[in-house]
Amino acid sequence: MSTITRRTPLLAGLAAVGLMAALMAPGEARGDVPPAPGWTLQWSDDFNGPARSLPSASNWQIDTGHNYPGGPGNWGTGEIQNYTSSPDNLSLDGNGNLRITPLRDGAGNWTSGRIETKRADFKAPAGGTLAIEGRIQMPNVTGEQALGYWPAFWALGAPYRGNYWNWPGIGEFDVMENVNGINSVWGVLHCGVNPGGPCNETNGIGASRACPGASCQSAFHTYRFEWDRAASPNVLRWYVDGQLYHSVDQNRVGAEAWNNMTNHAGYFILLNVAMGGAFPDGVAGRATPVAATVPGRAMAVDYVAVWTRGGGGGDPGPGTPSSLHLRQGGTLGPAAGSAAATTLASAGGANHDGTPHSPQTFTATGVDGTYSGGSTEFDLLVDAGTSVANGQQVRVSYDRTGDGSWERTETYQYFATDPVPGYERYTQARGLKSATGSHGAMTGGTVRVEVWNAIGNGPSTIGTGNQSVVRIPYGPGAAR
Structure with missing residues (x-):
């Protein structure tokens, strides 16, 4: 068609x-x-x-x-x-x-x-x-x-x-x-x-x-x-x-x-x-x-x-190790359970562009993999209901050894949702706002995804379970 x-x-x-x-x-x-x-x-x-x-x-x-x-x-x-x-x-x-x-x-x-x-x-x-x-x-x-x-x-x-x-x-x-x-x-x-x-x-x-x-x-x-x-x-x-x-x-x-x-x-x-x-x-x-x-x-x-x-992973796709879904309970991994949603706190009318404010945090630990040379990709389902002038923002961080130091941090431009109920798709196409550090091989590493409301006066939601997904440029590797 x-x-x-x-x-x-x-x-x-x-x-x-x-x-x-x-x-x-x-x-x-x-x-x-x-x-x-x-x-x-x-x-x-x-x-x-x-x-x-x-x-x-x-x-x-x-x-x-x-x-x-x-x-x-x-x-x-x-x-x-x-x-x-x-x-x-x-x-x-x-x-x-x-x-x-x-x-x-x-x-x-x-x-x-x-x-x-x-x-x-x-x-x-x-x-x-x-x-x-x-x-x-x-x-x-x-x-x-x-x-x-x-x-x-x-x-x-x-x-x-x-x-x-x-x-x-x-x-x-x-x-x-x-x-x-x-x-x-x-x-x-x-x-x-x-x-x-x-x-x-x-x-x-x-x-x-x-x-x-x-x-x-x-x-x-x-x-x-x-x-x-x-x-x-x-x-x-x-x-x-x-x-x-x-x-x-x-x-x-x-x-x-x-x-x-x-x-x-x-x-x-x-x-x-x-x-x-x-x-x-x-x-x-x-x-x-x-x-x-x-x-x-x-x-x-x-x-x-x-x-x-x-398939052995290393390429984004359903169920592969480099395709990490945002799951209930704050974890990242293969799609788990049915569709669900998590609430993102209101920005309270303040401007939190670039700085996480009461974020929902999702983490994968024990990640092993070789950097593919590509870029982070994500497809997040977000909704602000009937609220106007709301914007969700995401930051993705990589700790290559799991020791608590973040060698690579990427903050993306926020996504302004419309006031019509129903999920919209927030992707990496919004563009990078800032990035620090560099990628490299991960051994027992950690991937962290933070999502928050950067602007607006109302809460919003993000799809979890089998909904929102982040694809990391690593493979083969596994999130344990």
């Missing part, structure tokens, strides 16, 4: 994560996320909850309107619907599924739903593999009545958030796309520059095939994407019901484009059903939707899950 107008577009044994799903009849009802021997589950949602409730606010954020603030109009694709947070367009069905339902009002205006994961750090560990998988039934509509339907399950590079004009360089992995009710799944990679470039933008590098057995529209199927950094060259793979139908390796796109789409914080996942736009219009050969297009046919999502396998 590209963010810029476009497009037309080895089975190596059943993948372990998709094994159970692939062995099931495609339309068979299922419950929780399936087990995956040999893989580590990093994140999932099986959409259990009361009928007409919204998807978990801990896991997902809801996109609304016709574009991101300041981003390309019509989401950059020419699609015509207005995304809403109405349960009529977006809700759980009470039977373990998320349903995204396009609707048309009496004036001919279309509405639908689009969500994206709050986490944006899904990345293959160094020397390992990332898998993103969902079990989905496409909208059950075909022929003239389906013209304009564009369901998608996809992922965008984290640097897109807050920028919205750096596509396709930051990377896009389309795990599943479909248009116009055709019995086919498309898997597409977007990268490089637009137009043209190594990924042939705006089309991308794609492949498609019919769903195995029952059609894509009439039954659930399992759609899976793998990013394999254990293979040489590294490779991306697309599966439907465990059957490989598309792959792209790093040699095909070249070192620069591959590095730009992989050497950042990671990816976030999206689910949506668009109406109209460049892809369905191009396939149909005319503008869509049409008068015969019927509303009310939902995409149903049974689960979405992210796993990793292998």
Whole structure:
């Protein structure tokens, strides 16, 4: 599901994560996320909850309107619907599924739903593999009545958030796309520059095939994407019901484009059903939707899950030693428990820019590792509720031997939150305010993260547990 107008577009044994799903009849009802021997589950949602409730606010954020603030109009694709947070367009069905339902009002205006994961750090560990998988039934509509339907399950590079004009360089992995009710799944990679470039933008590098057995529209199927950094060259793979139908390796796109789409914080996942736009219009050969297009046919999502396998750390990514989540109790380490929040004390109207004031402190001890030559990265979920003129600030300190001396301290520019409830993302892109000392090898070292309100008159919160994360430029190493 590209963010810029476009497009037309080895089975190596059943993948372990998709094994159970692939062995099931495609339309068979299922419950929780399936087990995956040999893989580590990093994140999932099986959409259990009361009928007409919204998807978990801990896991997902809801996109609304016709574009991101300041981003390309019509989401950059020419699609015509207005995304809403109405349960009529977006809700759980009470039977373990998320349903995204396009609707048309009496004036001919279309509405639908689009969500994206709050986490944006899904990345293959160094020397390992990332898998993103969902079990989905496409909208059950075909022929003239389906013209304009564009369901998608996809992922965008984290640097897109807050920028919205750096596509396709930051990377896009389309795990599943479909248009116009055709019995086919498309898997597409977007990268490089637009137009043209190594990924042939705006089309991308794609492949498609019919769903195995029952059609894509009439039954659930399992759609899976793998990013394999254990293979040489590294490779991306697309599966439907465990059957490989598309792959792209790093040699095909070249070192620069591959590095730009992989050497950042990671990816976030999206689910949506668009109406109209460049892809369905191009396939149909005319503008869509049409008068015969019927509303009310939902995409149903049974689960979405992210796993990793292998890898020795040293690269930021879910669960790797250099990816340290802010955890309840003031520790840093792998994501622990479910989403939670910690309160940051009010600045009391004073200016504490650059100087910690009643900070929340998170620490990892016993850290061993070699400096990679990179920089600290962080992705903090912060919120000041309805308070105005609040700003959160972070300081990251490194004690290379654990003896209480801080050889490297980095203070970043504070982040001014808006007065609208809901988490915002504070990242290293705000820039360094000051830095002292230097990095070097860590042996039994300590990493400390302090977060406080630098300005404002009200308290705020920071996401913890499996939410906020700091990535240190060290590896291999471990926080004990």
